[in-house]
Amino acid sequence: xxxxxxxxxxxRLVIDYQRENAATRTLTxxxxxxxxxxxxxxxxxxxxYEQWSAESLMLSRQGPRxxxxxxxHAQLATLDPLAHExxxxxxxxxxxxxxxxxxxxxxxxxxxxxxxxxxLMPGNLAGSxxxxxxxxxxxxxxxAPEHSLWAMMQRRFxxxxxxxxxxxxxxxxxxxxxxxxxxxxxAAFNAGPEALHDLESALGGILDCFRTGRATxxxxxxxxxxDRILFAxxxxxxxHHLSHDRLEAILRRxxxxxxxxxxxxxxxxxxxxxxxxxxxxxxxxxxxxxTLPSIIGIPAAGETANGDTFDGKMEVATFPGDLPANxxxxxxGQHSFHxxxxxxxxDADFRFLKxxxxxxxxxxxxxxxxxxxxxxxxxxxxIGDRLT
Amino acid sequence: xxxxKPATFKxxxxxxxxxxxxxxxxxxxxxxxxxxPEADPSQLPVTIETPLAxxxxxxxxxxxxxxxxxxxxxxxxxxxAIRLIDDLFALNPGLGILGLVLAVATLIAVxxxxxxxxxxxxxxxxxxxxxxxxxxxxxxxxxxxxxxIVDELLKIARGNPRLARAxxxxxxxxxxxxxxxxxxxxxERELMTPLxxxxxxxxxxxxxxxxxxTAVSPRAVVDILFVSVAALRMVRQLARLYGxxxxxxxxxxxxxxxxxxxxxxxGVAASDSLIQQMLGHGIAAKLxxxxxxxxxxxxxxxxxxxxxxxxxxxxxxxxxPRPALSDLAKDLLNKRAGDE
Numbered sequence: 001x002x003x004x005x006x007x008x009x010x011x012r013l014v015i016d017y018q019r020e021n022a023a024t025r026t027l028t029x030x031x032x033x034x035x036x037x038x039x040x041x042x043x044x045x046x047x048x049y050e051q052w053s054a055e056s057l058m059l060s061r062q063g064p065r066x067x068x069x070x071x072x073h074a075q076l077a078t079l080d081p082l083a084h085e086x087x088x089x090x091x092x093x094x095x096x097x098x099x100x101x102x103x104x105x106x107x108x109x110x111x112x113x114x115x116x117x118x119x120l121m122p123g124n125l126a127g128s129x130x131x132x133x134x135x136x137x138x139x140x141x142x143x144a145p146e147h148s149l150w151a152m153m154q155r156r157f158x159x160x161x162x163x164x165x166x167x168x169x170x171x172x173x174x175x176x177x178x179x180x181x182x183x184x185x186x187a188a189f190n191a192g193p194e195a196l197h198d199l200e201s202a203l204g205g206i207l208d209c210f211r212t213g214r215a216t217x218x219x220x221x222x223x224x225x226x227d228r229i230l231f232a233x234x235x236x237x238x239x240h241h242l243s244h245d246r247l248e249a250i251l252r253r254x255x256x257x258x259x260x261x262x263x264x265x266x267x268x269x270x271x272x273x274x275x276x277x278x279x280x281x282x283x284x285x286x287x288x289x290x291t292l293p294s295i296i297g298i299p300a301a302g303e304t305a306n307g308d309t310f311d312g313k314m315e316v317a318t319f320p321g322d323l324p325a326n327x328x329x330x331x332x333g334q335h336s337f338h339x340x341x342x343x344x345x346x347d348a349d350f351r352f353l354k355x356x357x358x359x360x361x362x363x364x365x366x367x368x369x370x371x372x373x374x375x376x377x378x379x380x381x382x383i384g385d386r387l388t
Numbered sequence: 389x390x391x392x393k394p395a396t397f398k399x400x401x402x403x404x405x406x407x408x409x410x411x412x413x414x415x416x417x418x419x420x421x422x423x424x425p426e427a428d429p430s431q432l433p434v435t436i437e438t439p440l441a442x443x444x445x446x447x448x449x450x451x452x453x454x455x456x457x458x459x460x461x462x463x464x465x466x467x468x469a470i471r472l473i474d475d476l477f478a479l480n481p482g483l484g485i486l487g488l489v490l491a492v493a494t495l496i497a498v499x500x501x502x503x504x505x506x507x508x509x510x511x512x513x514x515x516x517x518x519x520x521x522x523x524x525x526x527x528x529x530x531x532x533x534x535x536x537i538v539d540e541l542l543k544i545a546r547g548n549p550r551l552a553r554a555x556x557x558x559x560x561x562x563x564x565x566x567x568x569x570x571x572x573x574x575x576e577r578e579l580m581t582p583l584x585x586x587x588x589x590x591x592x593x594x595x596x597x598x599x600x601x602t603a604v605s606p607r608a609v610v611d612i613l614f615v616s617v618a619a620l621r622m623v624r625q626l627a628r629l630y631g632x633x634x635x636x637x638x639x640x641x642x643x644x645x646x647x648x649x650x651x652x653x654x655g656v657a658a659s660d661s662l663i664q665q666m667l668g669h670g671i672a673a674k675l676x677x678x679x680x681x682x683x684x685x686x687x688x689x690x691x692x693x694x695x696x697x698x699x700x701x702x703x704x705x706x707x708x709p710r711p712a713l714s715d716l717a718k719d720l721l722n723k724r725a726g727d728e
Contacts, residue, residue: 286422321394351394
């Protein structure tokens with residue numbers, strides 16, 4: 001089950017514990033949850049409007065995105081960046097651009113590199129004028145003339161950076177000292193190789209913004225640095241545990257460069273396949289001579305597979321496909337496997353269904369805790385050293 | 389491997405049979421699909437060993453006492469040596485120079501011996517640390533920790549040419565993706581199997597020697613001397629075998645740990661084998677008092693050897709069976725039977 005984070009939320013947990021040497025201590029743990037989409041804004045801080053426009057346009061003309069961006073491209077062609085500023089045209093461009101970003105995130109395409117993040121997850125900025133701008137096809141090396149459409153877009157882009165991105169970076173992001181990055185790699189596998197490449201470059205861009213390094217008492221007072229990063233491949237319950245190693249290896253490969261840089265700076269980095277809520281059981285399915293390591297669970301209402309649509313009540317066993325063991329082949333080309341973005345459902349190489357959380361039987365001890373996968377390992381890595 | 393396409397099976401489909409995992413394997417009828425739910429490995433109760441109450445790391449007055457006393461003794465010895473050399477010079481310059489040379493030689497020898505002892509002790513300590521870390525990693529299944537432990541193990545085993553093949557095959561698996569605990573078990577299987585066999589042979593040889601000598605020795609003093617020498621020799625051989633090479637202080641430390649380990653585990657083992665030993669001893673003693681004493685001494689030596697293995701082995705017994713006293717006793721009795 002994927003609960004969408006739509007805004008920033010914080011939780012303070014005060015843990016009283018006893019150390020090995022019998023001294024009692026208190027650990028105050030501030031958990032900050034923010035939408036991953038907002039992270040996509042951090043790389044924008046170093047970019048000008050022209051750079052961002054060029055990159056967004058280039059991306060929107062590649063692969064499966066070109067088809068989704070057709071509506072926006074058509075309107076873009078009618079806009080002249082040098083013309084006088086026009087509020088209505090800007091509004092329309094922003095709406096079409098946002099629609100394009102939203103469609104890209106659809107389950108069938110599962111793109112990740114979709115800045116600016118507030119267009120997808122506006123949080124408290126929904127409907128605000130801060131979000132009315134869009135990329136333009138601007139000429140290279142020229143200056144924006146005054147009162148032109150271009151100058152207006154540029155102004156709004158800079159304002160977005162100053163009013164939205166910088167405060168988030170300063171007030172929330174820069175205060176962190178432990179970071180867990182939840183990566184939904186399975187959605188990318190559902191969609192296809194383009195989505196996987198997209199995820200890889202989005203992760204790369206975000207990770208460059210983390211301020212990592214060994215924490216010293218001085219840095220922890222003045223400028224906290226992230227000294228432990230955990231990359232978590234989420235929804236590990238959506239595949240058989242025999243494939244968890246491969247999932248971890250794939251994620252490790254995707255964050256390799258950033259992880260190396262963080263380790264060089266003295267931070268500890270780990271990769272784990274986990275599921276905060278385990279929604280499935282495991283089973284072996286015998287079909288003819290084949291034995292498929294599968295999972296049993298109740299797919300969420302509206303999920304489809306092989307032309308069936310599930311109602312959220314029926315239990316099914318599903319074999320999602322073998323994750324590749326050869327990473328070089330997987331990351332080599334655009335055609336290493338087939339996903340939903342290019343093929344019909346029954347031709348895809350992977351099908352990871354969404355499952356609803358398990359029913360919990362109430363017993364004498366009250367409602368039992370939700371089952372999980374490796375959440376303990378993640379906690380041990382993230383805060384274990386503070387509790388010794 | 390050809391890639392397998394994803395597939396979904398509805399559990400209420402008539403051609404799908406959900407089978408109880410405890411049932412016997414039945415050949416599925418044509419066209420049906422059998423689904424066998426698996427026991428959940430992560431939901432099984434986890435056994436956590438409660439650690440012994442940690443030793444209070446307060447200020448160690450005992451250590452201060454012994455260090456201070458040792459310092460005083462060394463100072464006293466130094467002063468008396470300087471006095472002696474002064475006296476010698478006063479008597480005759482030639483004698484004085486000879487005394488000085490001897491004193492310097494003594495000093496150099498002391499420094500070298502101390503250095504070796506410290507090195508041996510630190511090697512011993514690092515093996516014990518590795519043992520503890522491996523035991524922890526077997527529980528936590530931490531992948532990077534497992535890799536580090538196996539690397540350190542390879543470093544210890546580097547000096548042993550008999551393990552060349554095992555080392556090579558283990559290094560061949562270095563790049564594979566293996567869970568932490570499994571990697572340690574693999575290392576144990578590869579590296580420890582030949583060492584465990586050799587250790588078992590060493591212990592049974594020592595035990596046999598002790599039992600034979602006890603059976604034929606004319607005096608109790610000879611017994612005691614021989615048994616202690618043989619036990620020391622055996623523990624030293626075991627330590628060298630597993631890569632520790634302890635010096636004299638290291639040996640004292642090791643014997644202390646082995647004996648205290650024997651005291652702890654002796655209680656556990658008493659229920660099964662000590663009674664058998666005593667019974668066996670009783671029967672043997674009926675036949676011949678000396679023969680029974682010999683067998684008992686041999687078994688005790690073997691027991692000490694097993695305790696020493698537990699202390700000195702860099703990995704805990706996880707994948708391989710721990711050598712049991714009964715195996716060694718069999719060796720011992722077979723040998724006796726073969727001799728007589």
